Amino acid sequence: MESAHPARSARYIAHLDMDAFYASVELLRYPQLRGKPVVVGGRRRAARGEAEDGGFATLRGYSGRGVITTSTYEARALGVFSGMGLMKAAKLAPDAVLLPADFEAYRRYSRLFKDAVRAIVPQVEDRGIDEIYIDFSEAVAASAAEGAPDPWARARAIALDIQRAVREATGLSCSIGITPNKLLSKIASELNKPGGVSVIRPDEVRSIVWPMAVRKINGIGPKANAKLERLGLRTIGELAQKDEAWLVEQFGRSYGAWMHRAARGEDERPVVTWSEPKSVSRETTFEDDLHPVRDKARLTQIFTGLCERVAGDLKRKGYAGRTIGLKIRFDNFHTVTRDLTLDAPVQDARAIRRAAGECLKRVSLDRRIRLLGVRVGALSRPDISSEVHAMALFD
DNA sequence: TCTGGGGTCCTAGGACCC
């Protein structure tokens, strides 16, 4: 039988994950904290960083909102992980140092490490500030003449080169997983953290991946995990042995079919080196919940400020958007969104504010408010779209 | 212990048009 698709040549896909990224950047600045439990997070004012006496704020007695963004491996050993509320973390590790997040610094180091990788292998897909996928396929093929006979060994050599380049450019360490696809590489990069290079060959999926918990699959979150548990499925191998029709019955056509492929380690998604942004947003959680009537002036001021920040982001990136969205989270964590699509894309703060104000009218404000957010979607590049309009006029 | 901020993608219903 002839395949419907031309034979696809073997792919060598890497996932690179910076080790405890934010915390590690902070340790470059404060080397005296190396080896100690350190967490990054909290609100700007609450987390003070280095005090005047040269000492550091600790989690002890922390009060207020906020979660941990990153913790060092020493802090993780105390049970303190990212996403955890700072109040809870303070109970587990009162002596851990608490540093405020400095996103400008993290973005700077992010650019540095990505540039260092691209100088070696240019096929890089951005996955946020501290991780990327890299398509090694061409590089592995190119090294066939001078490298080891085993392509996986050559891929490993490229990964070691990249680790060295990242360390030279930033002083930071990273972990790399190499497999035939993104899904497996994401799993592989976790296997030898920090600082490891891990390879999973196709014939090793059963022995290495199948014993792992289903939650290790990127795309199976807390909800799906809980449901799988209720269905008696704990490991990826158990999931892989269920038939597709049954999974589709349980999880819907799209998600069920995806799960079936994922559990078998199948993933054909390409490494995408650039994609258009879909939306731009700003949101803020208040120090204390605000009352829609009593705190109206303050809310209005924050609301307008968010619109101005979104407008600034749009302008800087060169986009305008047609769909303006509002997000409100109440004190009971119930969250509502409203959006409004305009006839033409807008970019300026006043137009965004006006549309978001219309959205606000459609929400009944009968509780205190915890979070306010503004989003602009259906983006286009104003310069390009006006050119398109101008050309349409001549049609 | 009440749970940040920036995103993407999916679903589902209703409007509207052909």
Added chain:
DNA sequence: TCTGGGGTCCTAGGACCC
């Protein structure tokens, strides 16, 4: 008066990821 089916857009919510 009752009946279609398909396609696209809009809106709201939710799962998930870093």
